[in-house]
């Protein structure tokens with residue numbers, strides 16, 4: 001069982017009152033499938049995440065990247081188009 005500390009979770013909002021550098025700490029509630037994938041990623045598994053539109057793939061990807069970054073692992077997001085990369089904070 002992978003345990004997550006509070007420092008693993010941080011809001012990703014970059015608008016309104018949550019603009020950097022004012023980081024707002026909050027708990028992100030992943031669903032059971034997302035949690036499973038996050039646990040696999042933290043164990044070092046390579047995965048392709050597939051799912052219908054709006055099922056939370058991007059949200060999960062950003063959560064994985066942020067969690068790894070909070071644990072001192074260098075991460076870099078990329079995408080096939082510039083707009084998609086911006087949406088991924090890439």
Ligand SMILES: Nc1ncnc2c1ncn2[C@@H]1O[C@H](COP(=O)(O)OP(=O)(O)OP(=O)(O)O)[C@@H](O)[C@H]1O
Pocket residue numbers: 029030031034051052053054055056057058059060
């Ligand atoms: N665990 C979660 N808690 C809160 N909101 C979530 C969660 N997972 C996804 N969402 C929200 O659901 C919406 C859809 O998620 P997301 O954009 O990640 O889906 P997607 O599978 O990448 O969609 P698409 O394939 O169309 O790009 C977003 O507003 C996202 O913030």
